[in-house]
Amino acid sequence: MQHIIDRFISYVIIDTESDANSETTPSTTKQWDLAHKLVEELKNIGMQDVTIDDKSYIMATLPSNVEHEVPTIGFISHFDTSPDFCGANIKPQIVPNYDGKDIVLNADKNIVLSPSYFKDLLLYKGQTLITTDGTTLLGADDKAGITEIVTAMEFLINNPEIKHGKIRVGFTPDEEIGRGAHHFDVAKFGADWAYTMDGSQVGELEYENFNAAGAKVTFKGKSVHPGYAKGKMINSMLIANDFINELPHGETPQETKGYEGFFHVHHLTGSIEETVLELIIRDHNKKKFEKRKELIEKITRKINKKFAKQFGEDIVTAEIKDQYYNMKEKVLPVKHIVDIAEKAMKEIGIKPLIKPIRGGTDGSQLSYKGLPCPNIFAGGHNFHGKYEYVPAESMQKAVEVIVKIAELTAIENSARK
Numbered sequence: 001m002q003h004i005i006d007r008f009i010s011y012v013i014i015d016t017e018s019d020a021n022s023e024t025t026p027s028t029t030k031q032w033d034l035a036h037k038l039v040e041e042l043k044n045i046g047m048q049d050v051t052i053d054d055k056s057y058i059m060a061t062l063p064s065n066v067e068h069e070v071p072t073i074g075f076i077s078h079f080d081t082s083p084d085f086c087g088a089n090i091k092p093q094i095v096p097n098y099d100g101k102d103i104v105l106n107a108d109k110n111i112v113l114s115p116s117y118f119k120d121l122l123l124y125k126g127q128t129l130i131t132t133d134g135t136t137l138l139g140a141d142d143k144a145g146i147t148e149i150v151t152a153m154e155f156l157i158n159n160p161e162i163k164h165g166k167i168r169v170g171f172t173p174d175e176e177i178g179r180g181a182h183h184f185d186v187a188k189f190g191a192d193w194a195y196t197m198d199g200s201q202v203g204e205l206e207y208e209n210f211n212a213a214g215a216k217v218t219f220k221g222k223s224v225h226p227g228y229a230k231g232k233m234i235n236s237m238l239i240a241n242d243f244i245n246e247l248p249h250g251e252t253p254q255e256t257k258g259y260e261g262f263f264h265v266h267h268l269t270g271s272i273e274e275t276v277l278e279l280i281i282r283d284h285n286k287k288k289f290e291k292r293k294e295l296i297e298k299i300t301r302k303i304n305k306k307f308a309k310q311f312g313e314d315i316v317t318a319e320i321k322d323q324y325y326n327m328k329e330k331v332l333p334v335k336h337i338v339d340i341a342e343k344a345m346k347e348i349g350i351k352p353l354i355k356p357i358r359g360g361t362d363g364s365q366l367s368y369k370g371l372p373c374p375n376i377f378a379g380g381h382n383f384h385g386k387y388e389y390v391p392a393e394s395m396q397k398a399v400e401v402i403v404k405i406a407e408l409t410a411i412e413n414s415a416r417k
């Protein structure tokens with residue numbers, strides 16, 4: 001297991017934070033640092049057809065070692081980290097034989113990872129945890145997934161008695177800003193189906209996710225000296241506040257779970273003359289998703305009507321862009337690919353946790369590009385922040401799942417012949 005820990009740490013100490021404001025792919029040049037390292041590592045362990053394109057998408061092949069026909073399967077992870085929290089100068093801390101008590105991440109800043117708040121910690125008593133030092137995120141999302149895929153391929157190469165078909169692996173940039181699958185060449189990848197290793201807790205197996213959209217709402221105003229503002233000033237910040245208050249109460253990320261959708265206001269910047277509100281819209285149900293987008297437009301029209309005479313033109317504009325859709329529609333027709341992953345987990349003693357993703361992965365976009373792609377746990381918790389951690393044992397379990405899926409795909413396909 002030390003081999004997995006060492007490999008994981010060698011990845012997370014490389015800063016690969018993506019940038020939503022960049023128009024390039026990858027969105028940050030520093031992502032190339034890990035991309036080039038991964039290319040060399042894939043070659044060193046014995047993978048074939050290792051390629052990297054001009055946008056840093058990496059692909060590689062493990063050839064089949066059976067004579068009968070087997071579907072080509074793939075495993076995919078992303079190497080960028082979220083811009084939501086600092087991803088530079090990561091200093092991982094190793095906590096062996098976790099005792100179930102508070103973990104002091106940073107004594108100087110009094111930052112503590114506590115099971116009294118993060119109850120999932122108690123699932124891992126006696127295991128080896130890898131944490132942050134309290135000043136950065138860790139990057140287990142999704143460098144744990146990359147670690148697991150590389151390690152599983154290395155294991156299969158070193159143990160040729162384990163039979164498998166052709167396996168393709170793919171590593172992508174910019175997943176955290178919603179672009180990970182934008183330039184992914186599905187035809188070049190050439191897999192019948194794939195799995196993203198991008199989930200959290202051990203056992204997670206997901207094939208349905210949110211329908212997602214982003215909205216940018218701009219509010220105009222009129223600035224007048226406050227002493228003479230009666231009937232003249234229009235404060236765009238207050239209009240933005242009215243807009244937010246029109247959204248359904250209780251339908252926010254912190255107040256919803258499971259299949260419940262939400263509106264999430266994540267950025268608000270403004271002055272009297274102009275305020276810009278950014279929010280995301282999420283729902284598993286396609287009809288409810290469309291109604292949520294319609295509500296944004298309805299509120300916009302209501303406010304414009306209210307200020308039409310005073311302002312003389314539209315005082316609010318809303319730009320809504322779809323981001324990705326629920327992969328369930330594309331995966332259900334090939335549900336056996338989920339069944340194989342579920343069986344793999346059961347055969348190695350893992351209880352599958354089949355549930356909807358309260359978010360999205362590259363797999364949701366790839367499924368709509370013709371590559372059905374359920375999501376499997378990578379083992380990390382508390383992504384995108386200083387409390388992020390991953391148990392080394394969870395990464396080891398994910399490696400075993402990958403290997404078992406490869407084995408079952410070959411065996412079950414042979415049995416159908």
